[in-house]
Structure formats: structure tokens, C-alpha cells
Amino acid sequence: MITLSGKSVFGGVAIGKLAFYKREDKQIKRHHVDDVDAEIARFEAAQNTAMEELGALYDKAMKDVGEANAMIFEVHQMMLMDLDYVESIRNIITTQEVNAEYAVGTTGDNFSEMFASMDDAYMQGRAADVKDVSDRLIKILSGGGESGVQTDEPVIVAADDLVPSETVQLDKEKVLGFATMYGSANSHTAILARTMNIPAVIGLGEELKTVYDGKDAIIDGFTGTIYIDPDEETLRVMTEKREEDRKKKALLEELKGKENVTLSGQKINVYANIGNLSDVGAVLQNDAGGIGLFRSEFLYLESEDFPTEEQQFQVYKQVAENMAGKKVIIRTLDIGADKQVDYFNLDKEENPALGYRAIRICLTRPEIFKTQLRALYRASAFGQIAIMFPMIISVSEVKRIKEIIEEVKAELRETGIPFREDVEIGIMIETPASVMVSRELAKEVDFFSVGTNDLTQYTLAIDRQNQKLDNFYDPHHPAVLRMIQMAADNAHAEGKWIGICGELGADLELTETFLKMGLDELSVSPSMVLPLRKKIRECE
Ligand code: PEP
Ligand code: MG
Numbered sequence: 001m002i003t004l005s006g007k008s009v010f011g012g013v014a015i016g017k018l019a020f021y022k023r024e025d026k027q028i029k030r031h032h033v034d035d036v037d038a039e040i041a042r043f044e045a046a047q048n049t050a051m052e053e054l055g056a057l058y059d060k061a062m063k064d065v066g067e068a069n070a071m072i073f074e075v076h077q078m079m080l081m082d083l084d085y086v087e088s089i090r091n092i093i094t095t096q097e098v099n100a101e102y103a104v105g106t107t108g109d110n111f112s113e114m115f116a117s118m119d120d121a122y123m124q125g126r127a128a129d130v131k132d133v134s135d136r137l138i139k140i141l142s143g144g145g146e147s148g149v150q151t152d153e154p155v156i157v158a159a160d161d162l163v164p165s166e167t168v169q170l171d172k173e174k175v176l177g178f179a180t181m182y183g184s185a186n187s188h189t190a191i192l193a194r195t196m197n198i199p200a201v202i203g204l205g206e207e208l209k210t211v212y213d214g215k216d217a218i219i220d221g222f223t224g225t226i227y228i229d230p231d232e233e234t235l236r237v238m239t240e241k242r243e244e245d246r247k248k249k250a251l252l253e254e255l256k257g258k259e260n261v262t263l264s265g266q267k268i269n270v271y272a273n274i275g276n277l278s279d280v281g282a283v284l285q286n287d288a289g290g291i292g293l294f295r296s297e298f299l300y301l302e303s304e305d306f307p308t309e310e311q312q313f314q315v316y317k318q319v320a321e322n323m324a325g326k327k328v329i330i331r332t333l334d335i336g337a338d339k340q341v342d343y344f345n346l347d348k349e350e351n352p353a354l355g356y357r358a359i360r361i362c363l364t365r366p367e368i369f370k371t372q373l374r375a376l377y378r379a380s381a382f383g384q385i386a387i388m389f390p391m392i393i394s395v396s397e398v399k400r401i402k403e404i405i406e407e408v409k410a411e412l413r414e415t416g417i418p419f420r421e422d423v424e425i426g427i428m429i430e431t432p433a434s435v436m437v438s439r440e441l442a443k444e445v446d447f448f449s450v451g452t453n454d455l456t457q458y459t460l461a462i463d464r465q466n467q468k469l470d471n472f473y474d475p476h477h478p479a480v481l482r483m484i485q486m487a488a489d490n491a492h493a494e495g496k497w498i499g500i501c502g503e504l505g506a507d508l509e510l511t512e513t514f515l516k517m518g519l520d521e522l523s524v525s526p527s528m529v530l531p532l533r534k535k536i537r538e539c540e
Pocket of ligand 1: 191293295451453455502
């Protein structure tokens with residue numbers, strides 16, 4: 001048995017096989033072939049396999065996400081059979097006497113550049129598709145597997161580290177837990193593990209070796225330990241611990257339907273954070289009063305291209321409908337820093353956390369922002385949607401946002417599309433600047449939601465992604481707590497409500513402090529709703 005220690009980011013015990021996350025090798029080597037006919041036949045066989053794969057993806061997408069989203073796989077099938085595309089590949093193989101992988105890669109790059117240079121926005125968007133189709137062919141030709149985890153049964157996913165776009169694309173039904181060599185407790189992958197309610201241990205170091213792929217393992221998310229090839233005694237003890245945890249969670253079930261009220265009668269809203277439509281089930285199951293933070297950027301991270309207004313509208317509408325009149329606070333996209341999306345074509349930056357991200361992208365690329373706002377306002381007719389803006393630092397940003405909102409509303413009115421006029425508008429308080437001008441900001445908006453993850457990062461000048469600094473990253477620092485108090489006092493002075501949607505909201509050591517501060521809402525990962533309710537009900 002091998003025992004490794006790391007940092008726990010979510011409690012619980014997971015028992016299963018270890019499966020390493022695989023990343024395809026994108027290096028394509030060019031080499032000479034003697035038999036060009038055989039090489040063309042190899043290409044054609046790969047083309048047929050790709051057609052079948054895309055057909056299967058189309059069927060799955062039809063079932064999971066509907067026709068509008070499934071269509072993309074039909075488009076990919078058409079590209080794969082496109083005469084010019086196929087002719088270019090054959091031509092490179094024949095004239096240069098080279099391998100099919102190289103011919104496909106070169107054709108993919110050429111076509112992608114050609115699309116990208118066109119004036120038409122739709123055609124520009126196809127640049128990513130033709131690359132995608134070519135990558136699929138290369139993968140088949142080189143016998144490489146898909147990126148991700150190939151498994152039929154649920155497994156413990158192991159990796160050096162996972163970026164948010166990799167984590168969101170995992171089939172959540174198949175993930176028992178996460179174990180990574182690196183990573184920070186405040187990263188979005190750690191947050192996702194909590195949202196998905198699965199045991200996770202990070203920072204296990206290089207002792208977590210890929211030769212352990214396929215071995216039996218146990219994650220003890222309470223102690224931050226992973227056991228590989230566990231002996232019988234450890235397996236017995238850990239199975240018991242898993243059972244105890246289940247029983248404790250079952251006890252919390254009794255709190256469903258009960259109020260979030262202290263012994264002295266003070267009430268507070270307990271909402272849940274989500275990243276995805278599929279998390280709504282967990283919100284309802286855990287009896288949250290609403291959704292306090294829907295990180296809408298995950299829609300962008302899961303997608304290969306900008307999600308259209310219609311695609312976004314369908315998701316927001318469904319979340320609002322499923323929440324049946326309970327409040328759903330949707331945050332506009334917070335792309336940038338660790339949440340990178342290829343098709344945004346963002347430049348590499350020296351200091352991405354201080355860089356071009358979130359509202360800064362939205363205000364400089366209003367076409368992206370307006371598409372999202374239109375989808376949000378359209379969805380507002382189907383439930384109680386509120387909209388929140390990330391990374392705000394000034395009153396002028398909020399004023400500009402409100403002008404854009406008015407433009408969007410006017411467009412919708414003109415075309416007779418129904419929406420709610422009184423959608424609540426709020427901002428994230430996650431920069432020290434927003435705290436310092438919170439009195440002025442409060443006059444402009446309906447509510448504040450404190451993003452303690454970034455507020456801690458920016459107040460303490462500590463990169464939340466840097467695992468070496470995890471011991472310095474102290475969200476209990478008096479500077480952070482005073483910031484929250486100041487924002488709360490200023491919100492209340494203007495008659496506005498304030499909540500916390502950063503991870504600190506779930507820190508039960510601070511529940512009493514937050515109640516004393518007079519916060520109106522705490523929004524936490526769905527699995528923390530009932531433990532938080534229990535804690536509130538025990539507070540004076
Ligand atoms: C935060 O910064 O606290 C927050 C809730 O936003 P995110 O973690 O997505 O940056
Ligand atoms: Mg943030």
C-alpha cells in the first residue's frame with residue numbers, strides 16, 4: 001500500500017480505481033511515405049471513423065442538450081466530407097509523399113487561417129471548427145486517445161493539475177473524486193470539486209505517479225490522504241468512514257424545509273453557487289433558498305465557440321424555470337485569469353489576475369456582452385432572475401453597464417420580446433476599490449455580493465492560484481473581514497442587501513461573525529447548504 005498526503009479541498013471518502021487524465025500530444029511529425037495509395041486509404045479509413053464518431057456525438061447531444069446544440073456535429077460532418085478540404089489532403093499526401101497526419105494538420109491550419117481572415121463573423125467562427133475536425137482526424141490516424149478520462153465505471157481522476165475547462169468537460173457521473181499533484185485550494189478546480197460534492201485532494205506532489213493508473217485507491221478527503229493499493233484493514237476502516245459520512249449527511253436531511261434562523265430569531269438567506277445547468281438538481285436536493293451565484297463563464301468554457309444568444313437563453317430559462325420562482329443570480333461572464341477560452345483569443349499577460357478579464361472584456365467587446373444580456377433579459381420572463389457583474393472597481397463602470405442594459409431593453413421592447421423590467425442588478429464586491437467606494441456603488445445597484453476569493457487575493461496581494469502561497473492566503477485576515485464589514489455597512493446605509501458568494505461564506509468558523517455583521521445572504525456550494533443551516537440554527 002502506498003500512502004500520499006496532500007491538501008484536502010473537499011471532505012468525504014471515495015473508493016475506486018485511479019484513472020489518469022490524458023492529454024493528447026498535439027505534436028505532428030512529418031515523414032516520408034513510399035506507398036502514397038496506402039496512405040490515402042489510411043486517411044479515408046480515418047475519415048469514416050470520424051464520421052461515425054460525430055454521428056454518435058450528434059445523437060448524444062440531441063438527447064442531452066437539444067437540437068440547436070447538436071447541430072454543430074452535423075456541421076463538422078459536412079466539413080469532413082468537403083471536397084476542397086479532402087482534395088487538399090490527398091494532394092499533399094501525393095505530391096509531397098508524406099504521412100496523412102501531416103497532410104491533415106497542414107490542411108487544417110490553412111483552412112482555419114482562410115476562414116479567420118474572412119469578413120463574415122459566421123465564417124470566422126468556422127476557423128475553430130475546421131481545426132477541431134482536423135484534430136479529430138489526426139487523433140484517429142495517430143491512434144491517440146481522446147483527452148480526458150476513458151472509463152465505463154466511475155473512477156478517481158488523477159492528474160498533475162486540471163484547468164477549469166478540463167474539469168467542466170468531465171462526465172460528472174464518472175468521477176468519484178479528484179487527486180492532483182499540484183493546484184491551489186482556492187482555484188476554480190477546487191471550487192468545482194466542492195460544487196460537484198466529491199472528495200478531492202490536491203498538492204500530492206510527484207509521488208502521484210502515472211504508473212498507478214488503473215490501481216485501486218481510496219481518497220480520504222477529510223485528512224487529505226490517498227491510499228493506493230490499499231490493504232484490507234485500510235479498506236475496512238475507510239469503508240466504515242464513508243458509511244459514517246453518509247449517515248451524517250442523512251442526519252442533515254432532517255434540516256430540509258427548516259428555516260435559516262438563529263436561536264435569537266435572526267434570519268439569513270442561504271443560497272447555492274452553481275456553474276452549470278446540471279448543478280441545479282443539487283441546489284434543489286439540498287434545499288437552498290435560491291442560487292446566489294451562477295458562474296455563467298462555465299457555459300463559455302464548455303463550448304468550442306461563443307455560445308449563441310439562443311443557446312444561453314435556453315440554459316438561463318431552464319435554470320429559472322427549474323428554480324420555480326426562487327431567486328437565480330446569474331453573474332455575467334468572468335473569463336480571464338485562470339479561466340481561459342481559446343476562441344476569445346486573449347493575449348498572454350504578465351499578470352493575468354490583474355489583467356484583461358471579466359467586466360473589462362465585456363465593456364470593451366460590447367457585442368459579446370450584449371449577446372449575454374439579451375439572453376438574460378429574455379430568460380427573465382421565465383423566473384426570478386437577477387444579474388450580477390464581476391470585478392467592478394468604479395461607479396463609472398456601473399453607469400456604463402446600465403446604459404448598455406438600457407440599449408438591450410430598448411431592442412427587446414422594439415421587437416416585442418417579453419422580459420421583466422424590474423430585474424435586480426447587483427455587483428460583486430471583490431476588489432478593494434469596490435469596497436472603498438461601496439457607498440457610492442450602493443446608490444447605483446440593488447445588491448452586493450462579496451467575492452471573498454478574489455477580495456482576499458487582491459487585499460492581501462496573494463495570487464490565489466499559487467499553491468506555494470496557500471499558507472499565506474488567509475481569508476480570516478482582519479483586513480478582509482473589515483472590508484466585508486465596510487461593504488455591508490455601506491450597502492445597508494443605502495437600503496440595499498448584501499451577501500457573500502465566495503468560499504468564505506461556507507466557513508462555519510465565521511458564520512457567527514457574518515451574522516453579527518448583518519449580512520443578508522450566504523451563497524455556498526450546494527453540499528454546504530445544510531451544514532450551514534445547522535450552524536446558523538445553533539448560533540445565538
Ligand atoms: C470570488 O472571487 O469570491 C468569486 C465568487 O468569484 P470567482 O471565485 O469565480 O472568481
Ligand atoms: Mg471572483
